[in-house]
Amino acid sequence: MFLNLGGDYPDPDRFQIVVWDIGALEPIESGATVCTSGRITLYKGVGQIELTDPSKIEIYR
DSSP: OEEEESSOTTOTTOEEEEEOSOOOOOOOOTTOEEEOOOOEEEETTEEEEEESOGGGOEEEO
């Protein structure tokens, strides 16, 4: 699952959180605050954090 922040794909100015190997994740409404931590890397010029555990994401509405 890809969570695009600050812009939609393929906007190169977006930041993305990539969550691998998860089941269903509840929908995140636009305007919600998303918090996580991890190593920030670049993939094709786009900043991203890769996660394997969706419990590392906190959502504030």
